[in-house]
Amino acid sequence: MDFLSLPKRTTGNRVYGLTCIADFGTSMGELRNILADFHTMIDIAKIGIGSAYVTPNLRTKINLYKEHEIKPYCGGTLFEKCYYQNKLNEYIHYLHDLGIEWIEVSNGTLDIPLQTRIELISQLKESFHVIAEVGSKDCRKEMRISEWLEEIQLLLEAGSEYVITEGRDSGTSGIYEECGTVRCELIHELIKNIDPKKIIFEAPTPKHQMYFIKEIGPNVNLGNVKINDVLMLEAQRCGLRSETFYLEEHECNLL
Template identity: 70%
Template structure:
């Protein structure tokens, strides 16, 4: 159907307007069925937390994602575990053997000094596309808005393709309060001073996703999207849900 006027969406090998899903162990057969119908809506697939280390048929899963032009990578927790055990060189070698071209550098569990992360990024970017993450998984830890801005800018300057704003798969830390409510003043400040096309906002629920679509636009980069929610998210981006019904009018007003 093409008779409605809907928000224009990026397509193909997108650089923004990204949908990044989180895979917590979807079986290969089920994943194949999902991608047959909805693979064109997905840009990036994170094999969540450290699950890639114990995922059966991991190589087949990676090849399947790549068959649908989806970029797979391993969750930042696996990187942090390797960092903690001084196994980062082994981790990088394993990623190359698996054919994974993207890597997440995070400090959601460990407190890795920013200077050390920047140094690693400057070295790793020669062989990988780097995604860095800002924010802690500990909901009791909070960062000043100026610290969020500074860290994101420094990570991008160091060579990251994108920076993720921490939200967890529960939406209860980082850019969210413990209650799950969005730190809207933080988000507004970030998108005011930083190119939002370079930020992937973790938005695990429809409520979170609709906020970012209304605040940033239908081509906002969203992460930690559940595989079963991909079509609903695209429907929201297209203004075909009540909460985003007028998004195309808002887009016209901003032009």
Template identity: 70%
Template sequence: MDFLNVPFRTKGERSYGITSIADFGTPIGQLEQYLIDFHQYIDIAKIGIGSAYVTPNLQEKINLYKEYKVIPYCGGTLFEKCFIQDKLEEYCKRLKELGIEWIEISNGTVDISLKTRLSLIKKYKKSFHVIAEVGSKDQDKEMPLEEWEHEINLLLEAGCKYVITEGRDSGTAGIYNRSGNVNLELINKITANIDVTKIIFEAPTPKQQMFFINQFGANVNLGNVKLQDVLVLEAQRHGLRSETFFLGEPTWSLS
């Protein structure tokens, strides 16, 4: 259908307006059914946590994503596990064998210094597209506002295609409080001087997704989206849900 005036949406191989899903073990048959219908709404698929290491049909899953033009990559937890065990060389070799072209460099669980992460980005950007993540999965760890902005800027300057703001799959850490509410002061600080099209906000719940859509528009980059929520999210981006109904609409008056 194309008769309504709805917000503009980027299409095809998007550089912004990205929807990044989190795959925590979706069976191949179920995944294929979702991709047949909804692949045009999905840009990136993160094979969540370290699950790629124990996924028995990993190559088949990667091939399926690529068949439908969805970029697959492994969650940052697997990178951190390899880092702490000094197995990054083996990890990168395996990614190449699998045909994975993106790598996430994070420190959500392991305290990897910013200097080390910047060095790794500069090293691996020669062979991969690099995504970095800022923020901790620990609800009790809070980074100062200025540190978020400083880190994101440095990570982008080092060569990251995007920087992810930590939110966990629960939406209760990083840019959120324990109740799942957005830290608005933090978001305002991050986006005041940084190109928002280079940030992927982890937003696993519809409530959080709608906040970012209303804050930054239909083409905000969103991550950790559940596969079953992809169509609903696209409807939200088009102003087809009550909470985003007036997105891009003129101000209406009843007088």
């Protein structure tokens, strides 16, 4: 029974307002229980880092996500490992065999030239939905705001459906300072110049998530969300937490 006035959320097969979880080893039994209750709050599931390669019952896990209409894909670290070892053809076959339809092209660990990533995306978009990632996992490597803008725009133009802004699972690099503080000037420039519906902001903690909800709106795309936090995040999006309590539909100008 709906009787509260809440910010309007996207529903169903969302193309924005995405909640993208990071699965860093959720057991099958726990996953079945979580998805039974909360699958409608999850849109994309990343098998974190390169863990897919050593995950027991990986095919069963992938099929479980797909049964609940959640899009699974492998973390960018596995892509980079395959690129480094010149095994991308084998990786593509591996993903097709598993029935994975999404692929991440990243350079969080390796310094893969932008032009190389653009060329790879142009090829991969024929067989996969591509998610690109911008930013380094090394907090000592800072990109100028102009570089962020250029890379994101070029990666979208190459055929990426979304671009992820690096934040790590700790929220200490990329769009964050090493101490975990959001690089607010960077975020403001990104959403001013690029459609935020095409950006997935890595936001691993409730504090980070609340920043983006308040700054951009309840239907901001958020990534690296812990699987046990999806209900709390949905409550935050709906203005049902103190920090987002006064979030009203008319205030959500962007999303």
